[in-house]
Each structure stands twice: as structure tokens, then as C-alpha cells.
Amino acid sequence: MTASQGPGEGNHKITCQVFVYGTLKPGEKAFRRFCEPYIIDQQEALAPGRLYDLSLGYPALTLEAGWVEGTLLTFSNTAALTKLDEFESFYPDHPQDSEYLRVWHAIYAPDQTFLTHAWAYAMTREQVEGLGGQWLPDGRWSSS
Numbered sequence: 446m447t448a449s450q451g452p453g454e455g456n457h458k459i460t461c462q463v464f465v466y467g468t469l470k471p472g473e474k475a476f477r478r479f480c481e482p483y484i485i486d487q488q489e490a491l492a493p494g495r496l497y498d499l500s501l502g503y504p505a506l507t508l509e510a511g512w513v514e515g516t517l518l519t520f521s522n523t524a525a526l527t528k529l530d531e532f533e534s535f536y537p538d539h540p541q542d543s544e545y546l547r548v549w550h551a552i553y554a555p556d557q558t559f560l561t562h563a564w565a566y567a568m569t570r571e572q573v574e575g576l577g578g579q580w581l582p583d584g585r586w587s588s589s
Contacts, residue, residue: 460485461523462563464492464552466515467504467586469529474588479532480518483525490517491553492565496586497578504586505568505578508548513584517552517563526564533566544568 468475471487495509506513520526526547530537534544545566552563 459523460519460521461526462517462519462552462561463525463529464490464515464517464550464563464565466492466496466506466513466565468502468588469518469532470516475532479528480520480525483520483522483528484518485521486519488517489555490515490560491555491557491584492550493553494550494565494567496581496584497568497573498581498586499573499576499578501576502588504581505545505573505576506565507570507573508567509570511582511584512557514555517560529564529566535566544572 465480467473469480470476492506492513492515493508493511494506494513495511496513497505497507499505530547533547535547536543537547540546545568547564548567549562550565552560554560
């Protein structure tokens with residue numbers, strides 16, 4: 446899969462799943478506006494990667510070795526991706542101009558058994574370094 450294309454995309458009637466680890470998680474500031482209208486299920490999950498605090502009020506996932514804690518959200522349709530792409534400054538037609546890339550990523554249960562693949566928003570290590578990101582070794586971020 447590419448950073449902007451995945452199963453069911455383009456068919457807004459198919460459910461889709463997104464792994465969230467920052468302000469889009471339940472209880473965080475962006476959840477109600479961008480996720481709650483579409484959500485039909487949620488579960489705690491892990492994704493391979495490293496998590497960085499950007500000191501901008503939100504974190505970033507990189508595709509380095511490690512684990513990131515978050516929530517796997519299941520949406521009633523793929524229309525949620527349009528809203529999330531806007532929020533995450535991901536431009537499917539111009540990924541090189543995006544703040545985050547939307548990647549098709551393996552998702553695991555908290556005991557590290559494979560669950561599924563889902564969308565996740567990630568940054569490159571270079572982007573994170575340019576923003577002064579601080580690695581969160583426990584793979585967990587919260588605004589509080």
C-alpha cells in the first residue's frame with residue numbers, strides 16, 4: 446500500500462480503521478470533533494514505532510523500532526479519513542507537502558499479538574528532529 450491508498454478507500458460505505466496516539470485519542474481534545482461522529486468501535490492497541498513529543502501540543506509517530514500505545518478506532522465509513530487528513534495536514538495528492546503521512550500500518554493488541562492493519566499518521570525522523578521532538582521511551586503521550 447502507498448501512503449495515500451488502501452483497501453476500501455474511495456468507497457465511503459466501507460468501514461475503516463485508524464490507529465490514533467495523540468490528540469485524536471478518546472479523552473483528548475480533537476477526539477469529539479474529528480472522531481466521535483464516525484466511530485463505531487474502539488480498542489486499546491499498539492503500533493510499531495517510536496513516539497515523540499513535539500512540544501507543540503501534539504506528538505508524532507515515526508517508523509523506527511519500538512512500540513507506541515494508542516487506540517484503534519473503527520469508523521462507520523471512510524469519509525472520516527477526509528476530516529482526519531485535513532486535521533493532520535496530510536495531502537493525498539501532494540504527500541511531499543504534508544506534515545504527516547498516512548501510512549498502512551500493522552496494529553497489535555496490548556499483549557503484542559497481531560490484530561490487523563490500519564491507517565496511522567506518521568512523520569519522518571528528520572521532520573521530528575527539525576521540530577525538536579523529544580523521544581517518549583514508554584511510547585505513551587497525553588495532553589495532561
